Amino acid sequence: xxxxxxxxAKLFVRGVAGTIWRAHVYGTQNVPATGPxxxxxxxxxxxxxxxxxxxxxxxxxxxAKKELFAIPVLGPMIRGLGAYxxxxxxxxxxxxxxxxxxxxxxxxxxxxxxxxxxxxGTVAPQTGVALLAALSQAPVVPACIHGTDRALRLARVxxxxxxxxxxxxxxxxxxxxxxxxxxxxxxxAIEELTESIGGNS
Numbered sequence: 001x002x003x004x005x006x007x008x009a010k011l012f013v014r015g016v017a018g019t020i021w022r023a024h025v026y027g028t029q030n031v032p033a034t035g036p037x038x039x040x041x042x043x044x045x046x047x048x049x050x051x052x053x054x055x056x057x058x059x060x061x062x063x064a065k066k067e068l069f070a071i072p073v074l075g076p077m078i079r080g081l082g083a084y085x086x087x088x089x090x091x092x093x094x095x096x097x098x099x100x101x102x103x104x105x106x107x108x109x110x111x112x113x114x115x116x117x118x119x120x121g122t123v124a125p126q127t128g129v130a131l132l133a134a135l136s137q138a139p140v141v142p143a144c145i146h147g148t149d150r151a152l153r154l155a156r157v158x159x160x161x162x163x164x165x166x167x168x169x170x171x172x173x174x175x176x177x178x179x180x181x182x183x184x185x186x187x188x189a190i191e192e193l194t195e196s197i198g199g200n201s
Contacts, residue, residue, distance in 0.1 A: 001082035006059055009081060013054040021151060025055040026197060027161035033057070036103035036138035039161070040129045040186050042194060043112035045148035047157075052110060052145060053081070055159045060110040061102050063095050096132065103136040113186060130182040133167035134174035140165045142189035146197050158197045162189050 017023035031037070039060060041052050053060050061082035069075040069085050086095035102109050111129045133140050141164050147157040165185060168178040 001059065001061060002080040003059065005080045006082060009050075010054045010059075013050050017051060017054060017157060020154060021147070021157040023051065023055070023157045023159065025159045025161075027193075028055070028057050030161045030163050031057045031141055032139065032164060034106065036106055036136055037108040037164075038103070038129060038133055038136075038138050038140045039108060039110045039143050040113050040140050040190065041110065041143040041145060042190050043114055044145065045151060047148040047151045048112070048145050049110065051148055051157060051159055052143060056108075056110075056143075056161070058108040060108050062110045063099070096128075096135075099132050100136055103132070103138045113183065113190075127176075127179045127183045129186060130167070130179040131174070133182065134169050134179065137167055137170055140167065140186055142186055142193060144190050144193040144197065146194060160193045160197045162193050165189060 014023075031039075037058060039052070039056060039058075041048065049062055053062075059082065061084065062078075063086040064078055064083040066085035066087050068078060068083075084095070084098045099109055109132075111132070113126060113129045129140065132138070142162040144160050144162075145157065146160075147155045151157060165182075168174050168182050174182075
């Protein structure tokens with residue numbers, strides 16, 4: 001991650017978001033200032049990563065599909081912002097190892113549990129975020145974005161962060177049932193956040 005470029009981009013996007021989309025952020029006090037952290041957010045638009053990144057108090061690294069890194073300008077840009085590649089058609093082992101490395105270094109990663117944009121709420125969440133949390137014992141901060149699906153119509157955008165959730169199975173391997181239960185807990189927290197700010201837009 002190029003921290004100077006990241007901080008510049010964060011300030012720039014935040015200024016644009018506040019001016020054009022009247023963006024508001026809630027719950028930043030729920031984001032731990034230091035230590036390994038996973039931010040799990042709903043996903044409704046391609047605008048979500050920059051909006052969440054610019055309003056989160058921490059620098060966030062994202063997984064991004066490997067095809068994006070081959071696009072001129074975009075590839076070097078997202079790499080400079082701390083993104084790392086994941087092959088959605090192949091093994092996720094490399095992405096998991098990279099994520100664990102970021103967390104072991106005390107960094108923060110942003111994950112969209114559905115794995116893709118979920119415009120109509122029918123995409124089932126994956127257990128990857130729960131697995132990473134269990135392996136690293138990093139807390140998970142649920143987050144939500146509201147309004148980015150209407151960003152091209154200049155709708156107001158809200159971003160919210162909820163209280164951190166502690167992962168299961170400290171000191172041992174988590175079971176499938178524990179991972180599924182923690183995934184459901186994360187998604188419930190995201191849903192409650194979405195409902196809490198939906199009426200503000």
